[in-house]
Amino acid sequence: MSVRYVPVQWNRIKWVYDGLLVAGVLAYLVAFLQIGAGMADATRPVDGAILRMRAFGSCAFFLLTVILCIGPLARLDRRFLPLLYNRRHFGVVTFAVALTHAAYVLGWYFAYAPTPPVAALLSSNTSYGTALGFPFEALGAFALVVLALLAATSHDFWLSFLTAPVWKALHLMIYPAYAALVAHVALGYLQDVDNPAFAILFGGGALAVAGLHAAAALEGRREARSAGTWVAVCAPGEIADKRARIVRLPDGDRAAVFRNGARVSAISNACAHQNGPLGEGRIVFGCVTCPWHGYQYRMEDGCSPPPFTEKVPTYNLRLRDGVIEIDARANAPGTPVPPLDVAGMI
Amino acid sequence: MIGAEAGQDGGADLRCGRRMAVRRGGTAMTAALILAGQVYLWAGAAVAALFLTWGIGRVEPHARGSYLFRPLLVPGCVLIWPLVLWRWRALEQGRDAGCARHRPPRVAQVRIGVALAVLVPLILGLGLVIRQDGPRERPPALLEAAQ
Known part of the structure; x- marks a missing residue:
């Protein structure tokens, strides 16, 4: 077959999918910025840059949560398969949102550091031996590097060039990245937030990912047991x-x-x-x-x-x-x- | 009493000195890590330039005559250049395992998914257990309307 590679393969369904995705991200960011400012503690007013940082960070977390729910949902119910086939665009958008969050963090907290901002971020807290005060920034940085890796290798070319086993093994890194992201939020923002709404949404999303993966694994095991040669x-x-x-x-x-x-x-x-x-x-x-x-x-x-x-x-x-x-x-x-x-x- | 205070101050100085030493060590290690990362990425840039202008057409028939999509591959080449070199060599030598193309690591994926299902509740629990809530004397109130 002679199919030449093109930058992005779009069709009508993918245009609709991507349009809904971008609209959803924009709606979330606007809602967070509008509602978040009003719900801030009056004694600890939040600066606009910090609010935007949190809006993009939480958006990236929820996007990745949805991405990781799609796989087991499609295994449990075929009606979710259309969501699965366009998941790569979802991943690239997630990386872009997470990168914006990181840019706000570096620009706000480390802009005037005597060392380069990334070096300042990684060396400002080295208490890796304690849970309380753990340098959760490093966990977020790890997740961001993995997201970059997966977004950079999301083109069809990479699947063909690396072969399915290698490409898939590489993309399985999304699981440790998600665990790191959950820890990044649990040891970071969750320690500071007073509003229970975020904690409930965050915990509910993470537990949904965990529960769906456990359910999909049990379903696969049941099928394998009931089947012979x-x-x-x-x-x-x-x-x-x-x-x-x-x-x-x-x-x-x-x-x-x-x-x-x-x-x-x-x-x-x-x-x-x-x-x-x-x-x-x-x-x-x-x-x-x-x-x-x-x-x-x-x-x-x-x-x-x-x-x-x-x-x-x-x-x-x-x-x-x-x-x-x-x-x-x-x-x-x-x-x-x-x-x-x-x-x-x- | 004075001696005790002096002793306390001396201990504090020692702890402070230790903290500074740890921080200096951390900074040096971070600087070394960043330098290693920069070297890795520059090597990746060299591999990307070579592979995307010359090698890709030799090993990937569908890329011949197709140039618009190649800039999109630059970040991937820079990040995973050791894998690119490995696959490039395998394809040049005709060592591609055709059958393996049909066997993505589904079993490993299920196992990693189960590990995630165990790990996530543990992390959430840890986050909630170590959380230190401040004193709850009286809910904060805005004393005057915002201007």
Whole structure:
């Protein structure tokens, strides 16, 4: 397939998604600045720069909280999948908001330090041995560096160049970054804030992330336990013609079971190009077509039609008591598997 | 009494001196860290210049003839240049593991997610336990209306 890289791949849905995202961020910042000033303690008035610093900092925290909720929500309920596919733009916006927060911190507290502002921030408090008075700024700096790393490697090129395992391993750093961010707020602003509203929102958001990840892990474990080598998919009639049913396999991989008329075949759900969700695509001109970039594969062997050379793994299928079952052990990419004939069952 | 006060002052001086020494040590370490970071980023800039003008077209067919997106890759190249060099070398030598492309580390992701689910409540609890609330004699009140 010949898809050249472009700076940003936008379509109508992504424009709407990004528009709502930016509007949401702006609405939060305006609301925080308007309401926050009014709720400030009369005996300890907050300077405008500090208020803006807190507005951007708390906005970045809540954005990252939403980002981390999307993954487990999509695993628990497929209706959240559209949120998952545009999450990279969400991450880049979060980095921009967090960077603005950091710029306010350096510009307000360390502008007149005798050393460079970053050096002053990291060396002004070195009480790493105590919880009370812990230099929470370093935790925020760590989270910001990770956000920068992830935003800088969010282009499709990086997924293809580094390969999915390396890229994904790199992006798993978001988890320690979030833990550091929770600690940054818990040991910093939470120690000072008098208004319980922020503490409730902050704690509720962080616990939602923790709870959803625990629930998604339990759900995955339950599925893995109930499945053997052969995993039940569904009755043939439950798969719409030229569409697929996505199956989660015991090892965590996903397969896409496609029906083309009376023939059913299964291939990996991950496109060879950039791991797009093949199971959410459809069959066009007899080939499974990736919804992301239009890469195509033949159902029966997982190979792209000539002259293209991409291949994805295939899976063996069988029928038992009117239900399609899939062999959880994937075949090597490009292995031919005869389609299952389901004539008379649809 | 005077001696005791003198002793106390001497102890305070010692503690103050120790604190200053710790702070000087922290500043020196921070300066060294920042210098190391600067060297790392300059090396990354050199790798980015070389890779994005010459190497990328050799190892990534979809990047050939496509230039507009390359400036977007500069920050990534600067930050993860050791990984860029490693992948560049692997692709130049034809050592790309095709099958691995289909196996992102989902198991590790679940484990890290569970670790986060345990860690977050602990951090929140710590933050609340160490919190020191000030005296609650009387709620503050604004004595005169804002001008």
